[in-house]
Amino acid sequence: MELLIRNGFVYDPANGVDGEKMDIAVKDGKIVERVNERKARKIDASGMIVMPGGVDIHCHIAGSEVNSGRLLRPEDHFRDFERKTAITRSGVGYSIPSTFTTGYRYARMGYTTIMNPSMPPLEAKHTHEELSDTPMVDKASYPLLGDWWFVLEYLRDGKIEDCARHVAWMITSTKGYAIKIVNPGGLEAWGFGGNVKNLDDQIPYFCITPREIIRGLCKVNRLLNLPHTIHVHTNNLGKPGNYITALETMKCVEDLASENKPAIHITHCQFSAFKGDDWRTLESGAEEIANYVNAHSHVTLDMGQVIFTDTTTMTADGPFQYTLYELSGNKWVNHDVETETSAGIVPFHYRRKSYVHAIQWSIGLELALLIKDSWKIFLTTDHPNGGPFTSYPRIIAWLMSRKAREATLKRINPRARSKSLLPSISRELSFKEIAIMTRAGQAKALGLKSKGHLGLGADADITIYNINPETIDPSKKYKTLRKAFKKAAYTIKNGKIVVKNGEIVKHLEGATMWLDVKVSESAKISEDMQRRFREYWTVECENYPVTENYLEVSHPINVEAKV
Amino acid sequence: MITLTPKREFRFPIVAECINPDFFNGKTSKEIEELKIWEGNKQKTLGELFKVEETKMANPQEKEIITINGNVSKVRRIGANMKSGEIIVHGDVGMHLGEEMKGGKITVYGNVGGWAGSMMKGGIIEIHGNASDYLGAPYRGSSEGMHGGKIVVYGNVGNEAGAHMRRGLIKIYGNVGQFLGLRMRDGTIYVEKDSGGRAGACMKGGKIVISGFLESVLPTFTIDSVKEKVKIEEGETVSGPFYLFLGDLVENGEGKLYVLKEKNPHLSHYEKFL
Numbered sequence: 001m002e003l004l005i006r007n008g009f010v011y012d013p014a015n016g017v018d019g020e021k022m023d024i025a026v027k028d029g030k031i032v033e034r035v036n037e038r039k040a041r042k043i044d045a046s047g048m049i050v051m052p053g054g055v056d057i058h059c060h061i062a063g064s065e066v067n068s069g070r071l072l073r074p075e076d077h078f079r080d081f082e083r084k085t086a087i088t089r090s091g092v093g094y095s096i097p098s099t100f101t102t103g104y105r106y107a108r109m110g111y112t113t114i115m116n117p118s119m120p121p122l123e124a125k126h127t128h129e130e131l132s133d134t135p136m137v138d139k140a141s142y143p144l145l146g147d148w149w150f151v152l153e154y155l156r157d158g159k160i161e162d163c164a165r166h167v168a169w170m171i172t173s174t175k176g177y178a179i180k181i182v183n184p185g186g187l188e189a190w191g192f193g194g195n196v197k198n199l200d201d202q203i204p205y206f207c208i209t210p211r212e213i214i215r216g217l218c219k220v221n222r223l224l225n226l227p228h229t230i231h232v233h234t235n236n237l238g239k240p241g242n243y244i245t246a247l248e249t250m251k252c253v254e255d256l257a258s259e260n261k262p263a264i265h266i267t268h269c270q271f272s273a274f275k276g277d278d279w280r281t282l283e284s285g286a287e288e289i290a291n292y293v294n295a296h297s298h299v300t301l302d303m304g305q306v307i308f309t310d311t312t313t314m315t316a317d318g319p320f321q322y323t324l325y326e327l328s329g330n331k332w333v334n335h336d337v338e339t340e341t342s343a344g345i346v347p348f349h350y351r352r353k354s355y356v357h358a359i360q361w362s363i364g365l366e367l368a369l370l371i372k373d374s375w376k377i378f379l380t381t382d383h384p385n386g387g388p389f390t391s392y393p394r395i396i397a398w399l400m401s402r403k404a405r406e407a408t409l410k411r412i413n414p415r416a417r418s419k420s421l422l423p424s425i426s427r428e429l430s431f432k433e434i435a436i437m438t439r440a441g442q443a444k445a446l447g448l449k450s451k452g453h454l455g456l457g458a459d460a461d462i463t464i465y466n467i468n469p470e471t472i473d474p475s476k477k478y479k480t481l482r483k484a485f486k487k488a489a490y491t492i493k494n495g496k497i498v499v500k501n502g503e504i505v506k507h508l509e510g511a512t513m514w515l516d517v518k519v520s521e522s523a524k525i526s527e528d529m530q531r532r533f534r535e536y537w538t539v540e541c542e543n544y545p546v547t548e549n550y551l552e553v554s555h556p557i558n559v560e561a562k563v
Numbered sequence: 564m565i566t567l568t569p570k571r572e573f574r575f576p577i578v579a580e581c582i583n584p585d586f587f588n589g590k591t592s593k594e595i596e597e598l599k600i601w602e603g604n605k606q607k608t609l610g611e612l613f614k615v616e617e618t619k620m621a622n623p624q625e626k627e628i629i630t631i632n633g634n635v636s637k638v639r640r641i642g643a644n645m646k647s648g649e650i651i652v653h654g655d656v657g658m659h660l661g662e663e664m665k666g667g668k669i670t671v672y673g674n675v676g677g678w679a680g681s682m683m684k685g686g687i688i689e690i691h692g693n694a695s696d697y698l699g700a701p702y703r704g705s706s707e708g709m710h711g712g713k714i715v716v717y718g719n720v721g722n723e724a725g726a727h728m729r730r731g732l733i734k735i736y737g738n739v740g741q742f743l744g745l746r747m748r749d750g751t752i753y754v755e756k757d758s759g760g761r762a763g764a765c766m767k768g769g770k771i772v773i774s775g776f777l778e779s780v781l782p783t784f785t786i787d788s789v790k791e792k793v794k795i796e797e798g799e800t801v802s803g804p805f806y807l808f809l810g811d812l813v814e815n816g817e818g819k820l821y822v823l824k825e826k827n828p829h830l831s832h833y834e835k836f837l
Contacts, residue, residue: 075705330706 002027002035003495005462008045009469011435012052014444014453018432019469024050026460029495033456043497047468048489051435052452053112053461055442058231058267058302059383060314061102062116062130062141064123065343068333069096069312069384072345076312088504095311095384099133103510105390107136107499110463110488112510113443113451116141117180117231117267118316120337121148122539124174124546131512132552136491136498138451138461140513142231143174144316144341146181146213147188149536150529155216156208163216164223164563168517169525171226173545175514175554178228178446179221182316183235184213187342195319196235199248210235211252218253218263224517224561227447229265229300234272238320243285246272247292250299257298265445268304268382270364279356283419284363290370293377300445301371302378305364305395306357307387310349315385318342339536350387352408358416360386365398365405366420369427374436375444392438393485399429399437401478428475448513460495463488511555519561564620564628565595567613573637575603576657577612582641584627584648584667592617626667636676642669645686658695661688664712677721678702683731684710696721696740699733709733709750722759725752728769732796744771747818753795765811766818774801774823777830784810784820786833793821806830 003026009019025035060066070077070093077092082101084090091101106114114134119127119141131139145151145167154163167179185196185203192204199211214232221230234249236242246266257263266272275285293299313324318334321344325332333345350357364386371377379396383389397404405422417423429437443452450459467474467484474481487502498506525541533541548554565587581598595617596610609615620628627648635641636655643662650669658676661669666686674692680699694716699709700723708727715734722740725733728747735752741759744752749769757775764781772793787809792802805821822830 072704074703075701075707078702 001495002040003043003460003492003497004035004037004040005043005045005050005464005492008048008050008464010050010454011431012454013432013436013440014052015455017454024454024462026462026492026495029460031454031456031458031460043464043490045464045490047466047471049431049465049467049469049484050454051110051463051465052439052443052454052458053463053491053493054106054110055439055446055448055452056106056111056114056380056383056389057265057378057442057446058117058304058380059114059389060116060118060385061114061139061383062099062134063119063127065118065120065314065316065335065345066096067126067130068335068343069314069345070098072331072333073312073347076310076347085504087507095309095388097388099130100135103134103136104504107491107493107504108487108502109390109392109485110465110491110499111137112461112463112491112493113138113448115139115177115446118182119143119174119176119180120316120341120343121145121170121174122337122340122537122544124176125550128175128512128546128550132509132550135507135509136493136504137510138513138555139510140177141175142178142180143170143176144180144182145170145217146179146184146232147186147341149339151217152188152203152206152208152213155212156206160216160219161223161563162523164220164561165519165521165523167217167220168224168519168561168563169523171224171515172517175512175546175548175551177513177515178226178231179217180231180233181214181217182233182341183237183320184210184232186210186235186319187316190318190342191336198245199235199252214249214252214264215256218256222256222258222263223563224519225559226515226517227557227559228445229262231265231267233267233315233317237271237315237317238274238323240274240276240278240282243273243275243288246285246289250292250296254296254298260297262300262445263298265300265302267302268380268385269301269367269377270304270306270360270386271382273363273367282356282359284359284366284421286363286366286370287421290367293371294373300376300378300441301367302380302382303364303368303395304380304382304386305368306350306360307381307391307394308350308352308357308361309387309391310347311384311387312345313348313385314343314345316341316343318344320344321346324348338538352412355413355416358412359419361408361412362416362420362422365395365422366425368399368437369425369429370421374429374433375441377437378442378445379434379437393482396434396438396485397474397478397482400431400434400481401475402426402428403475404478431469431474460492462490462492464490464492509553511553512551513555513557514551515559516556517559517561519563521563564618564630565592566616566618566630566632567609568616568631569633569635570612570614572634573602573612575637577602577638578640579609579638580640580643581609582629582631582638582650583643583645584629584650585644585646587629588627588648634673636674639676642667645669655692661686664688674718680709680712680714682707682709683712683714685712687712688714690714690716690718693718693737694720694724696723697726698724699728699731700724700726700745706746708747725750728752734795738775743773744769744818746814747771751795753801763808763811763818763820765814765816766820767811767814767816768818770819770821772801772805772821774826776826777822780808780820780822780830780833781811783812784808785812786836788837789824789834790821806833
């Protein structure tokens with residue numbers, strides 16, 4: 001099918017297009033130079049914004065953890081439900097929507113690619129089953145490898161190349177996309193009721209430190225030529241004073257970066273940017289982190305913005321979730337995934353009038369505004385930890401409009417307001433910068449070559465928002481802006497119109513992307529490994545890998561490793 | 564004033580949030596008949612299921628009154644979210660009666676299903692028959708219990724009455740099941756007759772008064788004193804003497820559990836700790 005999008009204001013920062021009026025031609029799911037104008041279906045986008053489809057680098061949307069969250073929170077569902085229509089299925093859930101609804105809601109906002117960031121390898125099958133049931137978007141998953149026994153042992157013995165081969169086997173077996181590290185060492189220590197407090201703490205029984213895990217896996221990542229960097233959830237997350245840990249984590253791989261390419265992605269950075277000695281003296285460490293990131297090119301971040309709403313926190317960071325449970329007194333799920341990782345879930349309500357929550361809200365925005373280069377910081381809420389992804393339009397409004405920030409500032413805790421840096425920041429992001437933060441930059445950081453831009457040969461994932469940058473000043477009319485980003489005028493996926501005026505018009509299965517890592521000498525499934533699977537896992541080694549036929553629509557990406 | 568009479572015996576659950584004085588107010592009986600209602604998985608109009616009769620009120624400015632005559636035990640969510648007016652039911656009522664109601668009054672001359680007055684914030688519910696489980700308790704999984712208002716039951720009540728309660732008053736003149744006031748934080752529950760076990764489990768605050776038999780007090784409660792009388796609400800006290808227990812210590816709670824001394828001689832061994 002051919003498609004011609006005419007006269008839109010195109011924002012394609014990856015190709016240096018900044019709001020120019022131009023036509024975009026689409027043929028067979030790809031962007032092409034030109035199409036037959038008589039035959040092609042035409043979309044009149046005059047007075048509208050055309051952007052590549054949105055990319056979300058970090059959102060918990062599938063897997064056993066998310067599903068436990070759904071089970072834990074019936075009260076999250078009953079106020080927010082969608083009836084079935086002729087095209088869509090029914091679904092429920094506000095902060096943890098059911099799989100189909102997740103896909104629909106992303107598509108309605110103009111997102112076409114989303115990344116599920118924490119997949120315990122053992123639960124990979126479950127995760128992929130849910131991802132297969134998440135329609136409308138392309139997706140991928142990052143296996144949790146930071147506390148994986150084999151990795152810890154290889155790194156302890158200094159066998160980086162063997163570790164790389166093993167990680168290659170793991171990524172291909174779990175059909176993963178990147179190396180996810182959560183509270184390195186802390187999760188293993190949590191198995192013994194402990195945690196690690198800084199980068200040089202010993203991990204019980206492994207004679208290794210978080211610093212060695214991060215550096216080791218960063219080297220592995222380079223050896224394997226993986227498209228994304230290591231994806232790190234720092235130690236001490238959610239603790240006052242942890243901005244120092246975040247800075248140290250970034251510093252510890254400084255020498256491993258090459259050719260100005262990023263070497264590490266610090267995810268949901270807001271939760272790692274707390275300054276102060278305790279909750280009472282909590283302050284924002286955003287300025288320090290922003291200063292560091294502005295001066296270095298080996299780091300990318302995502303915001304992990306907090307929204308004032310009732311949501312569900314879920315991470316693989318078991319000890320952090322326990323702290324949150326003790327703080328809030330809410331119900332709590334704690335899970336130990338055999339020898340791999342842990343997990344925790346706690347419902348949480350971020351309140352405007354709470355000093356800590358208001359400071360957190362401020363930190364996220366400060367990070368996004370103080371980091372000068374938008375290619376280094378991406379818009380996320382760490383869905384659902386900071387708030388549901390459906391609140392992205394709200395964040396876009398805060399970033400683009402000082403007036404919108406001030407309207408919210410007026411309503412937050414007064415002490416937090418007086419400490420916030422936001423009143424002193426006059427920066428208002430442009431549509432181009434928003435396009436970078438929500439799609440181009442994220443796709444670049446993920447190494448997705450055919451996504452996040454509208455160049456020739458790119459996937460025809462296109463979003464059209466009904467807002468005219470010539471007549472509407474986003475800094476004043478932030479409510480109009482919010483409305484426009486909430487309901488895309490058109491979302492085009494694989495060259496097909498799937499959303500029109502915020503309503504789903506076509507159901508489409510998205511592909512599951514995974515890395516087929518080719519190593520010269522593949523990892524040996526040694527007898528020792530099989531023995532240990534038999535002894536410590538509930539699953540036999542032979543049944544462990546996820547086979548390709550498990551994926552509804554499989555999209556392997558070939559990677560040539562250096563080992 | 565509107566009178567509703569079921570046209571037939573209902574076989575499927577009916578969800579009828581529209582039976583609410585706020586919605587009926589200012590509408591003619593024709594318009595009321597057109598209100599949407601779900602029977603099972605089919606959407607219908609109120610007029611298809613109920614006979615709607617309008618009685619002119621002497622003073623049209625008065626609050627709307629809805630009278631339901633007949634068995635509506637399959638009809639859920641009657642009076643949900645209501646803010647004013649009155650509903651009177653002569654017959655049994657289904658689940659979620661007066662869910663999240665904020666004001667007004669509901670009177671039932673019959674039995675009531677589960678979750679009556681669930682998450683209510685204000686107003687009065689008066690039940691002259693029995694009430695089922697989860698009286699005034701929140702929706703499954705939620706901890707936002709009753710925030711205010713008053714529920715009076717003249718019959719017996721099922722399990723988990725007043726769970727997660729935060730404010731308001733529940734008065735029960737019959738017996739009550741297990742887990743009375745589970746995880747309650749504040750507010751008052753009064754039971755005139757007997758209570759099932761585990762009363763006040765995990766309570767953090769508030770007051771439970773049991774004037775009947777209670778088989779045992781949870782071991783995580785500690786005896787504080789013996790009180791001669793207890794205040795239930797403004798202008799109403801019940802005279803004892805009552806044992807006063809504090810708990811639930813598992814939750815570091817400061818809830819007060821009053822149990823009538825006279826009906827509970829088996830608790831007398833607690834007196835040696837006083």
